Amino acid sequence: MDQEQILSMINQLWEGFEFSVGIFAFTILFSIPLGLLISKGRMSKNRALSAVFRFYISVMRGTPLMLQLLLVYFGPYYLFGVTTGNIEIGPFNYRFIASIIGFSLNYAAYFAEIFRGGIQSMPRGQYEAAQVLGFTRIQTYFKIILPQVFKRVLPSVTNEVITLVKDTSLAQVLAVTEMFTVAKNLASAQVSVIPFIAAGIFYYMFNLLVEVVMGRIEKSMSYYS
Numbered sequence: 001m002d003q004e005q006i007l008s009m010i011n012q013l014w015e016g017f018e019f020s021v022g023i024f025a026f027t028i029l030f031s032i033p034l035g036l037l038i039s040k041g042r043m044s045k046n047r048a049l050s051a052v053f054r055f056y057i058s059v060m061r062g063t064p065l066m067l068q069l070l071l072v073y074f075g076p077y078y079l080f081g082v083t084t085g086n087i088e089i090g091p092f093n094y095r096f097i098a099s100i101i102g103f104s105l106n107y108a109a110y111f112a113e114i115f116r117g118g119i120q121s122m123p124r125g126q127y128e129a130a131q132v133l134g135f136t137r138i139q140t141y142f143k144i145i146l147p148q149v150f151k152r153v154l155p156s157v158t159n160e161v162i163t164l165v166k167d168t169s170l171a172q173v174l175a176v177t178e179m180f181t182v183a184k185n186l187a188s189a190q191v192s193v194i195p196f197i198a199a200g201i202f203y204y205m206f207n208l209l210v211e212v213v214m215g216r217i218e219k220s221m222s223y224y225s
Contacts, residue, residue, distance in 0.1 A: 009186055009195055016182030017202050020168040023099055023178060027164060030104040032157075035111025042116055053112075060109030066173050069102035073174050099171040107164060114156045118149035151221040158214040165207050179203075 041053040060068070073095065076082040087094040122145055130140040169180035183199035186192075 005190075009190075009198060012182050012186060013179055013195070013198055013202060016177055016179035017206075019096070019171075019176060019178040020165075020180075021206070022096070023103060023168045023171055023176075024164055026100045027103040027107055028161065030100070031107040032111055034104060034108035036115055038108055038112035039115040039119065042112060043119065057109045057112055060106050061113075065102070065106050065167060066170050068106055069099060069170060069173055072102040072105070073098040095174045095176050096171075099174055099176050103164070103167070103171075107160065110160050111157065114153045114160070115149060117156075118153040119145065121152060122148060151218075154214065154218045154221065158211070158218070161210055161214065162207050165210060166203060 038053055038056065041049055042057065044050045044053070073084070076084050084094040084098070087097070089097060126144060126148070127140060130144050135144065168178055171178045172181040172184070175181075179199055179202055183195040186195035
């Protein structure tokens with residue numbers, strides 16, 4: 001490959017990389033808050049409500065993410081006869097939107113179990129001390145429990161975030177032109193493995209950045225170290 005071909009390949013991969021970053025960012029934005037809500041529902045004293053969320057988590061973790069993406073995309077048409085081809089929100093078509101929905105629903109289930117483990121690991125004395133100090137249940141949860149939970153579960157959350165970076169390649173099943181799709185098309189057109197190697201470097205560098213950022217966040221939360 002000459003210099004012009006390499007530059008063209010990098011430019012095309014970068015365009016696909018922007019879609020991968022978009023999927024990653026929106027998934028984090030929606031899945032973490034949703035995971036917190038699901039974890040609360042999972043721990044509910046209402047057995048019926050808790051059972052519903054346990055079933056949801058079981059399904060999301062027990063079935064392939066690729067299958068879930070396909071169901072989110074084709075489900076509206078086959079279940080309700082809704083044509084999704086013309087659905088757009090701003091610059092995003094339904095293929096991209098369906099990717100965000102599918103990824104967010106899937107990762108929320110994993111985050112929910114991580115947060116549940118963190119919340120249940122908190123000593124009972126934390127709640128009792130907050131009650132003595134006059135904190136309400138909501139104040140106790142958001143000002144005392146949740147900050148400590150985030151500190152405890154951050155390594156596990158980091159693992160999931162790193163996995164998400166690589167899983168964005170599954171959006172290809174909905175014909176979203178993320179980076180892996182671009183790399184695959186380039187490799188096929190050029191009959192070369194170089195586009196795959198270049199894509200691997202992009203993924204690695206992105207994950208390296210994620211590790212550095214999450215590492216700094218973890219270090220900033222190490223109050224007593």
